[in-house]
Amino acid sequence: MRLAAIRAxxxxxxxxxxxxxxxxxxxxxxxxxxxxxxxxxxxxxRGRALVLDRTQGNCLICHQVPEPNEPFQGTIGPGLAGVAxxxxxxxxxxxxxxxxxxxxxxVMPPYFRxxxxxxxxxxxxxxxxxxxxxxxxxxxxxxxxxxx
Amino acid sequence: xxxxxxALAIALLALAGAAAAQEVKxxxxxxxxxxxxxxEDEARNPxxxxxxxxxxxxxxxxxxxxxxxxxxxxxRQSLRGAAARYPQVDAASGKLMNLEGRIEQCRADRxxxxxxxxESQDLLGLTAYVASLSKGEPLAVSADGATKPFYEAxxxxxxxxxxxxxxxxxxxxxxxxxxxxxxxxxxxxIGTGYPAYRLEWNGLGSLHRRLRACSLGVRATxxxxxxxxxxxxxxxxxxxxxxxxxxxxxxxx
Numbered sequence: 001m002r003l004a005a006i007r008a009x010x011x012x013x014x015x016x017x018x019x020x021x022x023x024x025x026x027x028x029x030x031x032x033x034x035x036x037x038x039x040x041x042x043x044x045x046r047g048r049a050l051v052l053d054r055t056q057g058n059c060l061i062c063h064q065v066p067e068p069n070e071p072f073q074g075t076i077g078p079g080l081a082g083v084a085x086x087x088x089x090x091x092x093x094x095x096x097x098x099x100x101x102x103x104x105x106x107v108m109p110p111y112f113r114x115x116x117x118x119x120x121x122x123x124x125x126x127x128x129x130x131x132x133x134x135x136x137x138x139x140x141x142x143x144x145x146x147x148x
Numbered sequence: 149x150x151x152x153x154x155a156l157a158i159a160l161l162a163l164a165g166a167a168a169a170q171e172v173k174x175x176x177x178x179x180x181x182x183x184x185x186x187x188e189d190e191a192r193n194p195x196x197x198x199x200x201x202x203x204x205x206x207x208x209x210x211x212x213x214x215x216x217x218x219x220x221x222x223x224r225q226s227l228r229g230a231a232a233r234y235p236q237v238d239a240a241s242g243k244l245m246n247l248e249g250r251i252e253q254c255r256a257d258r259x260x261x262x263x264x265x266x267e268s269q270d271l272l273g274l275t276a277y278v279a280s281l282s283k284g285e286p287l288a289v290s291a292d293g294a295t296k297p298f299y300e301a302x303x304x305x306x307x308x309x310x311x312x313x314x315x316x317x318x319x320x321x322x323x324x325x326x327x328x329x330x331x332x333x334x335x336x337x338i339g340t341g342y343p344a345y346r347l348e349w350n351g352l353g354s355l356h357r358r359l360r361a362c363s364l365g366v367r368a369t370x371x372x373x374x375x376x377x378x379x380x381x382x383x384x385x386x387x388x389x390x391x392x393x394x395x396x397x398x399x400x401x
Contacts, residue, residue, distance in 0.1 A: 061330045072331035076324055100314075107324070109313040117314055119369040124312040129367075 023112060024132045031102055032090030036139075037112070037132035047141025050134055057130065057138060062107070066145065077108060082148030089143045096135055111135060174392055175344075175400065178326070178335040187341075187399035195276060195345040195397025198269075198352045202277025205270060213259040216274075223281060231282040232394055235383045237294040244298045244379045248275050248354065266373035272352050276343045279396035286393055287340060289386040302384030305377060311368030317381075332401060337362075338389040339382060341398020348401065355382055 024038035036042070050057045051065060059065070062076035087095070094101060099108035110117075111129040120126075130138065176184055190196045207217040220226050235246040238253070245253070251274050252263045264271035291299035306317045320329070321337030328334075342355035349357070356378045360370045371377040 072328070074330055075328040107315065107319050109315065117310075117312060118308070119310040120312050121364070121367050121369055124367045129312050 023114065023128060026093075026097065028094060028101065029090070031094060032088070033093040033097060034090040036136050037093070037097075040133045040136040042133075042136035042138070042140030044137070044141040044144050046134075047137035047139070050130065050138055051141060056134070057111070066147065080142065080145055082145060084143050084146045085148065087142075089139055092139050092142050093135065096130070096138060111138075172336045172338060172389055172392065174389075174395055175335045175338065175341045175398060176395055178333045179399070179401075183399055183401075187395070193345065193397060193399050195343070195352055195399060196280075198273045198276040198343070198345075199280045199397060200277075201269070202273035202275070202280075205274055206277060210259070210261060213261055216254065216259075219254075219258065223278075227278055227281045229282050229285045229288075231279040231396070232285045232288050235289065235295075235298075235379060235386060237298070242294070244295070244376070244383060246355075246374075246379060246382055247278060249374065249379075251275060251278065267354060267357060272343055272354065275354070276352060276397050279343065279394060282394045283396065284393045286391045287386055287389050289383065289390065291383075291387045295383060298380045298383050299387060301376075302380035302382070305381050306384050311363070311366035313366040313368075315366045317362070336388075337385065338392070339385045340389050340392050341395045341400065343396055344398035344400045346400045352397065355385075 026033045026037055027035065051059045052067070052070065059080075060067075060070060060073045062074040064073040064075070064079040064081065066081045067073075083092070095108065097112040098110040099106045100110060109129065112132070112135050114126060114128055176187055179187065186192045205216075206220075206223065207215050209215045209218075217223065231247055234250065235244050237243070238245045238250075243249075248266060248271060251271060255261050256263055264274075289295075309316045309319075317337060320334050324334050325336055326333060339355040339358075342358065343352050344358070345352050346358075354373070356373045356375075359378050359381060360373075363370045
């Protein structure tokens with residue numbers, strides 16, 4: 001009885017820790033990742049929350065978004081109002097996943113990469129800044145920003 | 149990028165680096181005019197409260213131990229410019245030492261007293277007091293001789309990407325100077341204003357406390373106060389700011 005419980009716990013641990021080390025695979029086509037990561041469906045409301053949250057996307061340290069109630073938005077990256085008229089979902093996805101694939105010197109952080117990073121703080125180690133589901137949420141939010 | 153394009157990009161980067169090195173401006177240059185005036189007004193810059201406490205500590209005697217002023221008579225003269233020469237390599241130990249480290253060394257070796265501890269109010273006060281005696285003096289730290297390996301380590305740290313956000317100090321403090329990061333205007337990231345009173349801290353803090361904030365900002369390992377990593381970085385920042393006037397105690401957002 002007890003052994004079975006331990007075995008079940010071990011199997012659960014193995015399953016639960018697997019995705020942390022192996023990120024969902026994706027295929028780059030041109031300057032885009034056309035298919036949603038892990039086949040997930042994004043939710044724009046959750047995406048908006050992730051973009052604004054300082055411990056998650058924290059995008060406003062660098063970007064401006066159409067949120068009049070958010071003071072002090074950054075000027076480091078391009079403004080994101082109307083970004084969906086310049087980039088489609090696949091192009092947005094690639095820029096979030098790892099913008100250095102397009103521009104090796106980029107300042108834009110790689111939100112879906114764990115390899116090749118150094119001195120990552122313990123709380124953020126061995127997991128991407130955003131999960132596959134969260135990337136899809138943010139992509140869906142950005143893909144709705146049509147007004148410049 | 150083509151080979152020619154890459155060569156051009158590298159040449160441009162080198163040029164930008166050289167230009168930036170010449171124009172490095174103090175942190176206060178990026179404050180609002182009101183905050184600039186407040187920093188320069190001893191009655192309105194709260195950092196001077198720590199300076200006053202430090203001045204008191206400087207002549208206080210504890211038991212039989214000599215006070216600081218027993219060895220450093222007339223500090224306004226004898227210690228003018230001292231802070232502008234740190235960090236430096238300690239001749240006896242061969243270790244890189246910043247102003248905080250030197251004060252702790254005097255305390256332990258000459259006064260035979262227990263160390264204050266990094267970021268304690270007493271050490272902050274004494275550091276701010278000694279730094280204030282060099283206000284306006286040009287920073288004079290060199291990268292030659294014994295300091296060379298520490299300088300190289302600091303430079304490598306400054307230039308390498310780190311943390312989950314994968315950013316190097318140089319990307320913000322050379323590449324994005326003047327840009328807005330949320331409510332802050334990015335400066336050249338030098339330490340001439342430290343210890344500084346930060347409104348966000350509601351108190352005085354050391355340069356290493358500020359460095360820990362930047363590390364956290366890119367979600368990178370925060371090294372310890374007084375760690376070899378931050379000491380080397382402090383040296384690199386000081387050499388980068390060579391010739392700029394010390395402005396401690398600074399006032400920052």
